[in-house]
Each structure stands twice: as structure tokens, then as C-alpha cells.
Amino acid sequence: MWIDTHCHLDASEFDADRDAVVARARAAGVTQIVIPAVAVANLDTVRLLAIEHGFAYALGIHPLCVMRAAEGDLDKLAEALETHHIDPRLVAVGEIGLDFFVPGIDPDTQQHFYVEQLKLAKRFGLPVLLHVRRSADKLLAGLRRVGFTHGGIAHAFNGSEQQALAFIDLGFKLGFGGTLTFERSLQIRRIATIVPETALVMETDAPDIPPHWLYKTAAEREADAGQGRNEPAELPRIAESLGELRGWSAKKTAAITSANALAALPRLASSWSP
Template sequence: MWIDTHCHLDAHEFGAESLAVAKQAAAQGVDMIVIPAVEKANFSIVKQLADTAPNACYALGIHPIYVPQASEDDLVFMRQQVEQAMADPRYVAIGEIGLDFFIPMLCEPQMREKQIHFLREQLKIARDFSLPVLCHVRKSQDQVLKHVRQIPPAGGIAHAFNGSFQQAQGFIDVGFKLGFGGAMTFTRALQIRRLATELPLSSIVLETDAPDISPAWVHPGRNSPDQIPRIAAVLAELRGIDIGEVASATAANACASLPRMQPTAFVSPA
């Protein structure tokens, strides 16, 4: 079983092909694709995709890149939507949320504070509904971890992790898994490959972040969830283990971090 724990299947790069892309992934053994929302405007879109694709589920959240145009009303709307979604078996998490201190505009003092406010308010929603979170942690691992410790959700995933071993351990200690994907396939990505090799396998989940973060053999083209098995093969090679062990461990880790997700309940028999 393969699980893509982070895929923006609704992105404009997929156009009208989103369902075909999901089916192609299923044909490659990808039994579940987690589609995180990024703003209020695409909440209904990710839900509709998850309702339509037999191997998809979804999360609701406001991404830090979309915080500049977001309002307090969006947070109120999000809480309402989460409350309604709790009856939906395909709804699995709060996400994508977090902090981004890489983009210069988002690093300006006023925008940093707004990002932090939106992260904390969304962590409160996760806490109140006992939900895990999908966290964006670009150049912000320590800061995200600080707020997660103060407002603990029911676990989660540090998406596209690229921090230190100490930061990795911090997330593991609060019950998070760490997402690895296409970046790990580049031989020059020495730190990410060291993390993927030396961290406990029990702490790792697979992701694509499609259509972004394409693996080496696709770059600079469009990433897609059907790349998960080949990305996993790189992880198996780095760790010197059988790919079957990677499949079973990463799927179990994904289900542990997103306990509402039940892949076998959604995938149609072949």
C-alpha cells in the first residue's frame, strides 16, 4: 500500500485531468491521496475531488502563503466547515497550515504576526476537534514547533521536512511524522538524504506535494502522485532495506498520523 500524504490535486497545473491523475496513481498502487486545502475558496473543491476520486481524502486549512488576503471571517468560516466535515469519512485533518519565512513579503514584521495568528487559531480548531494537522514549515521549523507545543493538536505531519536532526526530534516528540518526497531524490540534497537515511523509519511518511517538488527524473516537469512508488524506491536504497518494508512502514505511519483515514474503505476493488 502506498499513501501520498500531501498532494494538491486541485492545482491549476492539473487542469481537467485531476481525476485521471488520481486514477493513474491508483493503477500504480497509490491507495490514498491526501488533498489539503490552501484557502477558503478551495474548501469545496478539495472536498468534491475527494468525493469523486476513489483513492482520495481531504484536509481543510489556510496556507501561510494565502494568509495576506485572508480575514478573520475566513477563520470563522473554517471552523464552521470543519464542524460540518466531521461527519464526512473522507475528511482527515486540518491543513495545509503553518508558517513560511522564506518568501520575503511574508517575512515582514506585520505579515509574520498575521501568519502566527492564523497558525495559532487553526491549531485551536485542530485541538477543539481532536484533529491532526498538515504543517508547512519552510524556514520556520522552530517557530511552528513552538506554537504546536503551546496549542497541541492530535499529532500531524511536518510537510516537506528539511530541518536539522534536533528539529526533527522535536516534531517526533510531539507526535508528528515527517514528510519526504521528491527533494530526497536529488543527490545534491545531502541534508534531506541524511535525514531520510538516519531518522527512525517509524517517523517517515511519503508525499509528493504535486504538482510541485518533482523528483529528479521529472524535474522541472509537473509532479504527480503516481511517482510515490519510485520515490519510495529511493528511500529504500538510501536505507538499504527492501521496498516492501518501506511500503508497509510508511503506510502504517500515515494511518497513525491521520487516524480518520481508512484507505481500504475508499479504494474500489480491482
């Protein structure tokens, strides 16, 4: 059985058939999904979705959303964490982090929201789900500066081997998803092969980061109206790439990555049965 450690099940792309998406995931053996918030506006949405479907959730403000956030949003997040911190389905603070790939998002504002959310996670004793895009060193520096020791997951990890090992040394697991299925993703595939097996967790980031069989070029998207939608039912097939790289069977890949997810997000154990 599989755990999808990062899926935006609340996204509008799923509005038309969300129940069917969940049913397909369960049929594929994906029995637990972590749904991260991205802004104050969807804190309740992800929580209620997790309760409705028997999944887990995380509360946080995404770095791509900080320019639309107000300072008071950190207070609202703190209030939500205070209210729900004993809920076993609340497994992390996230999705938080830094993104230095997308232009126009002030790095100082990102840093402020990142550090303040790390402090909240530390206060409530929760792991974090980290958004890592051209920002690994700054993220690591923030973790060390805050003295953060609750670990979590470096979501959609795409850094260097040295950065991967630094996250692992700080108690983090590394999230791998659709990018791993592309043969041209040489760096990510190499890291997935060489890091300790205890560091690997699986994710889809659905509806984003489609695997190669759903990916379309810009010309193809224009011709047939869109990217193939990623969804959590794709996780076992995505995980085949990790199994091939590591020489593992599907059963072994599921067992190892699920155990790692439970280690990274200990509260998952109370709401998941393999």
C-alpha cells in the same frame, strides 16, 4: 500499496487531465491520496474531489495565502470543520503553518492564522498538516503554546536533526518527497536515514516539488516551456530513494510508510484498503 499524504489534486495544473492523473496513480499502486486545502475558496473543492475519487482531504489556510485572507475566513473554516467534522474523509486541518522563505508575507499575520488554526484542530480533535519552511522552531513553539497533542505530519520536512526529533517527540511524522531524490539534498537524506522508521511518511506535494528526473533548470524551463509536472503516480519511484537509503525493498517501504500514515492520520483507515 502506497499513500500519498500530500497532493494538491485540485491545482489548475491538473484541470486538463485530472481523471487520467488519478488513473495513473492507481495503476502505480497509489491507492490513497490526501488533498489539503490552501484557502477558504477551495474548502469545498478538495472535499468534493476526495469524495469523487475515494480519497481523503484536509481543511485549512496555507501560510502563503494568509495575506489574501480575511479574519472572517477563520470563522468560515471553523464552520466548515463543524459541518464536516464527522466525515471520515476529513483527516486533518491543513495545510497550515509558517513560511519564512518567501518575502512579503507578514510573520505576525502568519503566526495569528497558524495559532488560531491549531486551536481549531485541537477543538475538533484532528491532526494537522504543517507547512515547514525556515520555520520549524516557531512551529514547534506554537504547538507547545497551544498544548497541541493530536500530532500530524510535518510536510516536506527540511529542518535539522534536532528539529526533526522535536516534531517526533510531539507525535508528528515527517513527510518526504521529491527533494529526497536529489543526491545533493544531503541534510534531508541523512535525516531520512537516521530518524526512527516509525516517523517516515511519503508524499509528492504534486504538482510541486518534482523529483530529480522531472526537475529542470531555469534555462531549461525557458527553452521548452515549463517544469516537468509532478503527479502522484511518481510516488513509488520517489520512495525508491528512501528504500535505498534505509536498505528496504519497495514492499517494505510501502508497508512502513503506509502504516505510519495511518498512525498520523487515523481516519485514513476508514477510507483506504491496501
